[in-house]
Amino acid sequence: MINIVLFGPPGSGKGTQAEYLIKKFDLIQISTGDLFRYNIKNGTELGKLAKSYMDQGHLVPDEVTINMLTEEVKKHTDAKGLIFDGFPRTAAQSLELENIVKDVLNEEIDLCLSLVVEDEILVQRILERGKTSGRTDDADESIIRNRIKQYYAKTAEVAELFKEQGKYVEVNGVGEINEISEKLFAEVEKVINKGK
Numbered sequence: 001m002i003n004i005v006l007f008g009p010p011g012s013g014k015g016t017q018a019e020y021l022i023k024k025f026d027l028i029q030i031s032t033g034d035l036f037r038y039n040i041k042n043g044t045e046l047g048k049l050a051k052s053y054m055d056q057g058h059l060v061p062d063e064v065t066i067n068m069l070t071e072e073v074k075k076h077t078d079a080k081g082l083i084f085d086g087f088p089r090t091a092a093q094s095l096e097l098e099n100i101v102k103d104v105l106n107e108e109i110d111l112c113l114s115l116v117v118e119d120e121i122l123v124q125r126i127l128e129r130g131k132t133s134g135r136t137d138d139a140d141e142s143i144i145r146n147r148i149k150q151y152y153a154k155t156a157e158v159a160e161l162f163k164e165q166g167k168y169v170e171v172n173g174v175g176e177i178n179e180i181s182e183k184l185f186a187e188v189e190k191v192i193n194k195g196k
């Protein structure tokens with residue numbers, strides 16, 4: 001099994017690149033943002049709670065997010081590999097992710113792929129996506145800027161933990177989508193060739 005964290009600020013292309021990675025390496029994507037949106041659409045209690053945070057561009061509390069993620073990982077014990085998209089977003093979540101992957105799958109995170117994109121490009125990209133995504137958190141510039149602020153305040157430090165473990169690789173997230181994918185593929189292949 002190969003387990004990858006796809007990391008980067010909102011609008012850096014995690015969702016887009018996850019689609020290419022899952023096809024190329026036959027992986028399962030676990031996106032906490034998608035899981036929350038699914039719950040919102042279905043009017044669940046979890047969805048109602050998450051919405052109150054998401055609409056403001058705040059992070060959903062760790063406990064709620066971690067429980068949801070754990071349940072999702074348990075569904076995919078026979079996967080060839082997992083891509084975590086939008087999780088972990090706090091230091092506490094990254095420690096929990098290590099535990100979950102170990103306890104539920106008897107595996108570890110192999111690689112953290114980080115997409116690097118400067119802030120003003122992120123804002124423009126998300127506003128553009130908001131024209132068609134139907135996401136309220138994509139439509140309002142102040143909410144978008146708040147999401148980016150949360151990223152620097154709470155999420156950026158997650159990178160340090162993966163750096164310490166020698167599992168962190170940055171890839172420029174600006175350019176042609178397929179060129180970025182190729183760079184990501186090459187990093188995954190390095191891990192596979194190491195005997196994964």
Ligand code: AMP
Binds near residue numbers: 137
């Ligand atoms: P995303 O689709 O990844 O951009 O996530 C959209 C929103 O869902 C975020 O702005 C947060 O409010 C919430 N969310 C998604 N993943 C997480 C997470 N790992 N921790 C806390 N909140 C999250």
